[in-house]
Amino acid sequence: MARTSNKNIQAKLVLLGDMGTGKTSLVLRFVKGQFFDFQESTIGAAFFTQVLSLNEATVKFDIWDTAGQERYHSLAPMYYRGAAAAVVVYDITSMESFERAKKWVLELQRQGNPNLIMFLAANKADLEEKRKVASEEGEQYAKENGLVFLETSAKTAQNVNELFYEIAKKLVKAA
Ligand code: GDP
Ligand code: MG
Numbered sequence: 406m407a408r409t410s411n412k413n414i415q416a417k418l419v420l421l422g423d424m425g426t427g428k429t430s431l432v433l434r435f436v437k438g439q440f441f442d443f444q445e446s447t448i449g450a451a452f453f454t455q456v457l458s459l460n461e462a463t464v465k466f467d468i469w470d471t472a473g474q475e476r477y478h479s480l481a482p483m484y485y486r487g488a489a490a491a492v493v494v495y496d497i498t499s500m501e502s503f504e505r506a507k508k509w510v511l512e513l514q515r516q517g518n519p520n521l522i523m524f525l526a527a528n529k530a531d532l533e534e535k536r537k538v539a540s541e542e543g544e545q546y547a548k549e550n551g552l553v554f555l556e557t558s559a560k561t562a563q564n565v566n567e568l569f570y571e572i573a574k575k576l577v578k579a580a
Contacts, residue, residue, distance in 0.1 A: 412462040416576050417469065419485045421509045422494035423502040424473035427528040430559035431494065432470045435569050440560050447472045450484055457573045462580075464573040485513060489579075490522040490572045495543070497527050497556070498535040503543065510550055522575045523552040526568060531558040 420428040429447050433439050436455045453468040469484040471477065485491055491513055495506040506525065513523060525547040527538065540556060547554035553571060557564040 412577060412580055413465075414462060414576055414580050415465045415467065416489040417467045417487055418490045418492070418572065419469045419471065419488045420492045420494060421471055421481065421485065421513075422473055422492075422526075423496070423499070423505040426473065426494045426496040426499070426502050426506075427557075427559045428473065428492075428494050429470050431492075431526065431528060431557060431565055431568070432468055434559045434562055434565045436468075438562075440562075446474075449477060449480065455569070457569060459570070459573055459577060462573075462577040464576055466569070466573075481512070482516070485516060485521075488518075488521065489576055490524070492524045492526050492568065492572070493552070494526045494528050495538065496529045497538050497543075498529055498532050500537045503538045507546065510552065514550070520579065522572060522579070523550075524568060524572060525552040525554045527554070527556045529558060529560070530556040530563055531561045 422428055430444050432453055436453050449472055451470040455466045457464045471484050493506045493509045495502040527543045544554045555564045555568050
């Protein structure tokens with residue numbers, strides 16, 4: 406039987422979402438396996454790389470972790486332009502962050518790359534007692550808009566590796 410050739414994929418990945426939703430924490434959990442209770446706010450954007458090896462493929466992520474503050478909004482297109490995948494993050498304890506996430510999704514839908522792989526991360530899933538956004542609400546919204554939905558926690562690591570693996574798998578499939 407012929408062996409499938411190995412794919413080497415390099416992909417730009419952008420994280421978008423309100424300030425404080427845990428974008429930087431998700432990336433640091435994935436890249437460094439660490440979590441900080443007092444994570445410093447990102448200024449502008451931060452850049453990380455990480456390589457994931459799957460069966461028959463290696464995916465090198467170029468990760469742009471954006472700041473999320475409104476005053477940096479005009480910079481956002483620089484980070485999502487040319488991106489193969491985007492993760493829109495909200496915080497399950499903040500309805501406002503969920504509303505903000507929907508605006509990011511709209512903006513991504515309008516930016517003109519129909520092949521953009523989009524994930525919706527409902528982060529801080531460890532704070533169940535403070536939950537304001539029901540799982541079903543996030544899930545339903547994601548379904549209607551063609552996003553993959555995952556509830557994550559950068560703190561407990563719930564679904565964090567899964568998030569990036571699922572993205573990598575989709576990238577391999579699309580390559
Ligand atoms: P960003 O502005 O979206 O990059 O958010 P940060 O990663 O800076 O996180 C903002 C705050 O939320 C920090 O105090 C983090 O420690 C905290 N945080 C991030 N992710 C989680 C999580 O999954 N659970 C909990 N409980 N706190 C989190
Ligand atoms: Mg940040």
